[in-house]
Amino acid sequence: MAIFVLVHGAWHDGGGWEATVRHLEDLGHRAFAPTMAGHGKGADRGVNHAQCTKSIVDFIAGKSLTNIILVGHSFGGTVISKVAEAIPERVRRLVFQNGFVLKDGHSLIDEVPPATAAFFAQMAKESPDNTVMLPFPIWRENFINDGDLEQAERSYAPLSPQPFQPLSDKLDLKKFYSLETPRSYINCTEDIALPPGEWGWHPRMSNRLGLYRLVQMPGSHQVMFSNPKGLAEKIVEAGRD
Amino acid sequence: MAIFVLVHGAWHDGGGWEATVRHLEDLGHRAFAPTMAGHGKGADRGVNHAQCTKSIVDFIAGKSLTNIILVGHSFGGTVISKVAEAIPERVRRLVFQNGFVLKDGHSLIDEVPPATAAFFAQMAKESPDNTVMLPFPIWRENFINDGDLEQAERSYAPLSPQPFQPLSDKLDLKKFYSLETPRSYINCTEDIALPPGEWGWHPRMSNRLGLYRLVQMPGSHQVMFSNPKGLAEKIVEAGRD
Amino acid sequence: MAIFVLVHGAWHDGGGWEATVRHLEDLGHRAFAPTMAGHGKGADRGVNHAQCTKSIVDFIAGKSLTNIILVGHSFGGTVISKVAEAIPERVRRLVFQNGFVLKDGHSLIDEVPPATAAFFAQMAKESPDNTVMLPFPIWRENFINDGDLEQAERSYAPLSPQPFQPLSDKLDLKKFYSLETPRSYINCTEDIALPPGEWGWHPRMSNRLGLYRLVQMPGSHQVMFSNPKGLAEKIVEAGRD
Numbered sequence: 001m002a003i004f005v006l007v008h009g010a011w012h013d014g015g016g017w018e019a020t021v022r023h024l025e026d027l028g029h030r031a032f033a034p035t036m037a038g039h040g041k042g043a044d045r046g047v048n049h050a051q052c053t054k055s056i057v058d059f060i061a062g063k064s065l066t067n068i069i070l071v072g073h074s075f076g077g078t079v080i081s082k083v084a085e086a087i088p089e090r091v092r093r094l095v096f097q098n099g100f101v102l103k104d105g106h107s108l109i110d111e112v113p114p115a116t117a118a119f120f121a122q123m124a125k126e127s128p129d130n131t132v133m134l135p136f137p138i139w140r141e142n143f144i145n146d147g148d149l150e151q152a153e154r155s156y157a158p159l160s161p162q163p164f165q166p167l168s169d170k171l172d173l174k175k176f177y178s179l180e181t182p183r184s185y186i187n188c189t190e191d192i193a194l195p196p197g198e199w200g201w202h203p204r205m206s207n208r209l210g211l212y213r214l215v216q217m218p219g220s221h222q223v224m225f226s227n228p229k230g231l232a233e234k235i236v237e238a239g240r241d
Numbered sequence: 242m243a244i245f246v247l248v249h250g251a252w253h254d255g256g257g258w259e260a261t262v263r264h265l266e267d268l269g270h271r272a273f274a275p276t277m278a279g280h281g282k283g284a285d286r287g288v289n290h291a292q293c294t295k296s297i298v299d300f301i302a303g304k305s306l307t308n309i310i311l312v313g314h315s316f317g318g319t320v321i322s323k324v325a326e327a328i329p330e331r332v333r334r335l336v337f338q339n340g341f342v343l344k345d346g347h348s349l350i351d352e353v354p355p356a357t358a359a360f361f362a363q364m365a366k367e368s369p370d371n372t373v374m375l376p377f378p379i380w381r382e383n384f385i386n387d388g389d390l391e392q393a394e395r396s397y398a399p400l401s402p403q404p405f406q407p408l409s410d411k412l413d414l415k416k417f418y419s420l421e422t423p424r425s426y427i428n429c430t431e432d433i434a435l436p437p438g439e440w441g442w443h444p445r446m447s448n449r450l451g452l453y454r455l456v457q458m459p460g461s462h463q464v465m466f467s468n469p470k471g472l473a474e475k476i477v478e479a480g481r482d
Numbered sequence: 483m484a485i486f487v488l489v490h491g492a493w494h495d496g497g498g499w500e501a502t503v504r505h506l507e508d509l510g511h512r513a514f515a516p517t518m519a520g521h522g523k524g525a526d527r528g529v530n531h532a533q534c535t536k537s538i539v540d541f542i543a544g545k546s547l548t549n550i551i552l553v554g555h556s557f558g559g560t561v562i563s564k565v566a567e568a569i570p571e572r573v574r575r576l577v578f579q580n581g582f583v584l585k586d587g588h589s590l591i592d593e594v595p596p597a598t599a600a601f602f603a604q605m606a607k608e609s610p611d612n613t614v615m616l617p618f619p620i621w622r623e624n625f626i627n628d629g630d631l632e633q634a635e636r637s638y639a640p641l642s643p644q645p646f647q648p649l650s651d652k653l654d655l656k657k658f659y660s661l662e663t664p665r666s667y668i669n670c671t672e673d674i675a676l677p678p679g680e681w682g683w684h685p686r687m688s689n690r691l692g693l694y695r696l697v698q699m700p701g702s703h704q705v706m707f708s709n710p711k712g713l714a715e716k717i718v719e720a721g722r723d
Contacts, residue, residue, distance in 0.1 A: 137452060138452065140454075141423070141452050141453060141454045142452065142454075145454040145455055145456065146456075146478075148481060149481065149482045182623070189430075189457060189671075190455050190456070190457050192453075192455045195444065195448050196443065196444035196447075196448070196455075197444040197445075197448060200444075202678065203677065203678035203679040203682075204679075206678075207677055207678070207679060211619060211620065211623050211624065212623060212674075213622075213623045213624075213627040214627055214672050214674045214678075215627065215628075215672070216671060216672050216700070218457070237628075240630060240631065241631045378693060379693065381695075382664070382693050382694060382695045383693065383695075386695040386696055386697065387697075387719070389722060390722065390723045430671075430698060431696050431697070431698050433694075433696045436685065436689050437684065437685035437688075437689070437696075438685040438686075438689060441685075459698070
């Protein structure tokens with residue numbers, strides 16, 4: 001039995017992992033899906049990256065979890081990197097699921113195509129509370145391209161505006177890059193939330209992990225909605241020793 | 242129920258889609274597979290790209306088809322791009338199946354490796370009617386690498402010489418690149434009709450589509466012969482809203 | 483019925499193909515898995531690349547095998563290239579399974595990332611007999627990433643130190659590059675024994691083969707342990723006419 005802590009990406013909250021958690025439990029494991037500070041419907045959006053990280057650290061410490069497999073999806077990859085710096089003794093393995101593995105000193109926004117970065121920066125500036133929202137057409141075509149329209153709509157409904165600050169905070173990752181925590185990268189082969197190639201997830205992000213384990217599966221960026229059972233199986237494969 | 246119009250590639254005619262059409266119909270859809278002007282056994286080879294396009298436009302208008310999912314395979318990708326310019330009001334979505342998405346002002350021949358371009362240009366020059374044929378060994382190894390020898394031979398037999406003019410016509414695609422027609426790209430992961438990498442189909446061609454949906458499946462360039470049922474399913478997935 | 487000769491990679495001996503041989507036989511074929519000179523527990527490590535090649539040539543000639551499908555895994559790719567030069571008349575097709583396809587004049591070590599090359603050169607220098615061993619953590623994460631820990635341990639146990647000389651010998655491959663022997667490349671899509679991208683197996687190695695057939699399957703570098711049945715099927719697909 002392994003213990004998984006699943007860290008969601010931008011716009012999401014922990015509820016997005018519901019089906020994945022259930023399938024991990026069906027496979028005999030324990031799984032937790034906390035919601036980061038500043039995320040989820042109704043949350044105060046005034047958070048920075050450090051506060052996002054702290055909320056996950058507090059969750060893990062509060063539940064006295066040790067020996068955890070810490071899984072970060074998308075933006076959540078930047079958070080698990082900092083959580084691992086904070087409480088390395090509690091983390092057995094890191095799993096990035098199409099997660100951002102930032103260069104030391106970079107923000108997430110430094111690692112997306114310039115046009116995307118400019119689009120989000122502008123949207124944040126025009127928002128009342130420095131947040132960004134993902135337009136539905138992008139969600140439907142680029143994030144859940146393997147789902148049908150109904151799935152796309154159903155999974156879009158719980159999303160909420162993403163605080164921009166955690167996306168633009170530049171992170172000191174020197175300690176992360178000195179850690180020897182085992183790490184895996186799950187790459188969904190149809191994930192085009194980042195455009196494949198020069199700006200893609202894999203191998204751009206994965207190769208930064210040094211010695212790492214690659215696990216791939218068919219699916220989009222939002223495979224936790226389109227195929228949560230398959231994802232749970234791959235999380236187990238990525239997370240085992 | 243959706244309406245599919247399937248546009249074949251070089252050397253082919255509409256008959257190459259026969260099994261795919263049947264599987265699309267089995268899935269509850271309507272599907273048409275016209276043969277372009279200048280293509281098919283016995284056709285007059287003296288056509289240019291505009292005539293190829295016009296023949297497809299005429300087919301669609303002649304049958305009063307609207308709301309169509311317009312699918313273009315390989316060279317057919319260049320044709321559906323121009324058909325969409327001509328009759329955008331009839332096209333619900335474009336689907337490129339390992340199809341050429343040309344840069345504005347380019348010909349197909351501008352987008353293949355220089356050695357391939359030179360090989361075809363020379364062959365056209367030496368032919369009596371400015372056509373090119375695909376040598377069987379290339380067909381067998383690079384086009385239908387997932388089939389067996391008998392399948393390769395059976396599917397090669399109906400091919401006929403390809404007019405070179407439509408491959409070398411440089412296309413004004415400014416209108417195409419201004420269209421907001423939804424679009425998808427089906428990439429068969431073993432397609433080496435273009436060499437993977439710098440000159441490959443995906444993401445080189447797909448990334449030019451702006452906001453697009455990626456659908457992948459195992460298979461070669463000629464998956465309509467080696468796996469028409471699987472292809473039909475992916476065409477439906479690529480074509481839905 | 484086809485005749486397969488399977489040539490192992492570094493650290494391995496012919497025994498690593500045991501399950502694959504059995505599955506090929508179940509599929510109605512004959513399969514041989516010789517151990518190269520200088521390889522296998524207890525062998526004299528003082529061999530160069532030419533001696534590795536000669537031992538395979540001698541095996542094939544000694545058994546009077548003709549019309550063979552010659553399969554090379556990893557380092558074995560460099561050996562089958564030279565075997566094909568020596569006895570082209572006996573080889574019906576070459577199959578590289580995530581195998582090295584060296585540039586003319588290169589050694590294997592010239593074709594791995596500089597840090598890896600330096601790591602192995604240093605290890606060889608520090609060894610008593612100019613050999614290198616693969617550390618278990620690299621085996622587990624990068625070579626058999628699709629297996630579980632027990633499989634990783636079980637498959638690691640039979641490995642033995644690899645003579646460094648055959649990895650650092652620069653090979654004259656002019657004849658190889660003039661051969662017209664049909665050739666296929668099997669790429670396992672999760673193989674990160676070479677890091678995907680600039681230094682990856684595919685398409686870097688495969689594109690050097692000129693006209694070749696691509697066959698892909700899910701799996702790691704050591705799919706002969708994690709999925710020998712699937713590998714046998716793909717070897718048949720890669721090896722047929």
